[in-house]
Amino acid sequence: MTTAARDTRTLHLPAGSAATRDYALEVTPESAGWTHSGLRVLELVPGGRRRLHTGEDEVVVVPLSGGLVVSCDDRTLTLAGRANVFAGPTDFAYLPRGTTAELSSEGGGRFALCAARARRTLPLRHGPAADVPVELRGAGSCSRQVNNFATAGVFEADALIACEVITPGGNWSSYPPHKHDETSEVETELEEIYYFEIAPGPQGQPGLAYHRVYGTPGRPIDVLAEVRDRDVVLVPHGWHGPSIAAPGHDLYYLNVMAGPGPERAWRIVDDPAHAWIRGTWTGQDVDPRLPLHSPDRAATHPPTRPDQNGATRP
Incomplete structure (x- = not known):
């Protein structure tokens, strides 16, 4: 029996390596070598504007820093945005497939365009920051915060699933390792993009983190990446x-997922070699640094504490 071929695609994209004339980052299904998920990062100078054609994709526009005005179908959605990705959840805009939008920013900023190939055409919508569920997962050094702005069951979309994860410096997230690459009662097939931002040190020192991807005997893949900001x-x-945050540097990542199945769901299975770690969280406190955003937002939108043995993670 021959061993399955190892996936040799370029899976770690350092900042700037996937830039195009129009975007600081552009990942399409075609460039990724897959079928469903995409992500662009748009940078606008103060007063800048860009026209966006969604084509076959549904798109969720997420301010990473700064505010944005989205004009589409004779409607105008104003996104207040945020100072940076560590300042708490942001409002966002949903753009349907087959539409054209004008994006403009008086103060400038950086904006994620999360995309998935869509079959249905859903309405243009504004997602308020106050409606974004903030969840604290794990415990101890595995504590992390999840902003579930466009997950299944929270916000309606055709195929796209997206969330933000914030990990305090020194902690581990996306742990235990898990997968979602088959269709079954316990798993859904989803391609996934991790986009990272890393908080600098007190004098602006650049931070780093580590991220691991590995395969099964039938589908080998091997990534151990030292990731940097963006x-x-x-x-x-x-x-x-x-995903491991270096001490002194809080870690943010944006997850964008979509897959071929008719059901929009996020079901995962843990690597059996590491699943036992969940049992050690019982009785441990969540890292007191969480939620990692302003006290006024934490007071008005209290986070939820999940069941440590819960079925939804990472």
Whole structure:
């Protein structure tokens, strides 16, 4: 019996390596070598504007820093945005497939365009920041915060699933390693993009993190990436995790997922070799640094504490 061929695609994209004339980052299904998920990062100078054609994709516009005005179908959506990705959840805009939008920013900023190939045409919508569920997962050094702005069951979309994960410096997230590359009662097939931002040190020192992807005997894949601010890792299949934040540098990543199945759901299985770690969280406190955003937002939108043995993670 021959061993399955190892996935040799370029899966770690250092900052700037996937830039195009129009975008600081552009990952399409075609460039990724897969079928469903995409992500662009648009940078606008103060007063800048860009026209966006969604084509076959549904798109969720997420301010990473700064505010944005989205004009589409004779409607105008104003996104207040945020100072940076560590300042708490942001409002966002949903753009349907087959539409054209004008994006403009008086103060300038950086904006993620999360995309998935869509079959249905859903309405243009504004997602308020106040409606974004903030969840604290794990415990101890595995504590992390998840902003579930466009997950299944939270926000309606045709195929796109997206969330933000914030990991305090020194902690591990996306752990235990898990996968979602088959269709079954316990798993859904989803391509996934990790886009990273890393908080600098007190004098602006650049930070770093580590991210792991590895395969099964039938579908080998092997990534151990030292990721820096604004890097991307693509996960076409296989176990992925941990994402490890270096001490002193809080870690943010944006997850964008979509797959071929008719059901929009996020079901995962843990690597059996590491699943036992969940049992150690019982009785441990969540890292007191979380939620990692302003006290006024934490007071008005209290986070939820999940069941440590819960079925939804990472």
